[in-house]
Amino acid sequence: MALFSKAAVLNGIEGEFTIEEYKVPEPKRGEFILRTEAAGVCGTDVHIYYGHLNTVEYPTIMGHEFCGIIEKLGADVTEDSNGRPVKEGDRVVIVPGVSCNECYYCKILKTPTRCANIRAYGFMPNDENNRLSGGFGQYVHIQYQGTSFFKTELDPHIAVLTEPLSICIHGFQRAGGVRFGSTVLVQGTGAIGLGAIAFAKRSGAAKVIAVGGPKRRLQLAREMGADIVIDIEDVRDPAERIKLVKSETKGGRGPDMVVECTGFPSSVPEGLAYLRDSGSYVELGHFTDVGSAEINPHWHMLRNNADIHGVWGSDVEHMEMTLNILERMELPYEKLVTHQLALDRVEDAILAMSKKAYKLDDKEEIIKATIDPWEALAKGTVVKDKYSLA
Template identity: 25%
Template sequence: MQKRFTMTEGNVITCRAAVLWEVGGPFVIENIEIQPPQKNEVRVKIVATGICHSDESVLKGLVGKVKFPLIGGHEGSGIVESVGTDVTAFEKGDHVIPLFLPQCRDCRVCKRPGANICSKFLEIVRRGGEGPSPFSCRGQRLTGGFSTFSEYCVVDQLQLCKINPKAALDKVCLMGCAIPTGYGAAINTAKVQSGSTCAVWGLGALGLAAIMGCKIAGASRIIAIDINANKFSVAKELGATEFINPTEVPDLTAHLLKITGGGVDYTFEAVGAVATMQQAFESTAIGYGVCVIIGVLPHGVPLPILPYNFQMGRTIKGTMFGDFKSQDDVPKLVDEYLDGKIIIDKFITHTLPLEKINEGFELLRQGKSIRTVLTFTST
């Protein structure tokens, strides 16, 4: 294996990364080159990263105009290796979590309480796909972005937060996506009330985090919905009170309306399919029911909704990153984990080295994992 640089600051780094050369994969472990951080940039040594279903969507080419070859991954944690000019909030050695959702604190969105999709978001995403890239392999530019499937990544300082160094990096990497997104969908987006009834479609990491959020918010009845009954035991530990396999119910919406006496107070869709989104919305209570869409449809796929359902007092909401303001809130969530309020360990079913990334994706496809965490080792 190629020898690593011992003095990396200010130098081009040669390191390992999982490169996706074409739509459909597989990922190939390559030696890549990473440039030093430029103005407003931070270079991070990644310690661990989760495999998210969104990464599978990127692999399949379902998230819009993504340019290949690329380095995927967005749910990571690590340690600052070096900083570029005009970076004042971070220094070498800081324990950090890269954030796919930036927070500039200056735009109209960042200044609005309860809003979290920073106006810089699309600009930074476009820059990662079309602008100069710090990553290259075999003489080719690699599309970057968050790029946590690499031993090192370079991110804009708006996409990074410093966390408590006591937190285990191979656990809190999930704070980069799964935990805040699902948990926040319940406590921030839906604002679940104590004593309410909730239903969650999809028991992947996002759905399970939503269940945890519903439980912490005080919901008295939490219905977990998935075709994989093996996931109910974890859902129960996180707060679910009952489980429904939709393949065993002729009409799921009618069934939910019946067993809840007219509809669910709060529903959460964490599958990312048109049919389940429609079910989640139509299963809410007339007059006040709230449906939160967590799952992501393939780019360009519409969601047909009858206006009648809105007129009957139902509300449908979308959420990104659980409506948390990324730089402000993720460090607080890490502290809540350290204090025992938020559970992470139950979500991690597999831990693999980077070299087994394709095995991790196969576990995801077969429904055998909740979250697989990839770890990095240096030689």
């Protein structure tokens, strides 16, 4: 019997999400069909909605953080990227970016996240060539040859954190790792910031400082391993925050590493001012263009001998390492997901995350929302007619 999939389709910048239904294709050789269990709403999705990522074409089905159950396997799909046998009914996490393995960045530099021809689930136009290619749908057509994926038995609302938290692993790797016994400061206490706190402590940091808010997030930052939390609502003056941060480090030198996860441009010069001489600054928060910040190259970079690392996305190895950490369940990662919403509430999550509303349904302040595409739609939601993929 033919399968049909509902999906949330965004028609343009600050446009409308419509629930449309498509025929699910039969998987070809090397492909499979995934029954989506959970798809995370990412800060990048927020920026795609507002048009801050100029490579995205509309209409599109977003959702690049997703996991689910293998519904149908095409020929030659027999194992995951760790070589573990897979079958229909297995839960897997998808690596959204698929590099070409042929361009200069893939073959020569060995940096697939910089691939010149990358294809990525959750970022493609919703056309006849990329139909059902995002996680905000009941089924995803895993069609791009070379797609990496990992089998897991984690609860789907924890497994779905693999992709966003893998950014932290990539950032630490780019900076040469967290030095054992060091002090790490994390700017921002959203989902990625909380992941950076957890992973910094597990990587050997002796002291982790979190600068962010509001208070519910700072409480969770402590549960994730932060030793010191600084509430930006209580300490509003950046100069005072800089002084306070330095007072929490040995010799008043500043942290050995600063990790920026806020996505606010003004955080960058402030974070560079925290940093000790010859320390590492890791930028994880600006995956889209939300504006500029004024930096003094002499004081912020050269005089401080700063080691600055920009990080774009993550690759298969970072996803695999992150999943290994999550599967140990040594920390309450499930607390990062504060809201599980139906498919027709993607826009609600985006507006809440963009600070137009901190709360949804009078629940706690949003940290991470996931979409369950099988949850009942609200009464009155219109589902457009089925489309054939023949």
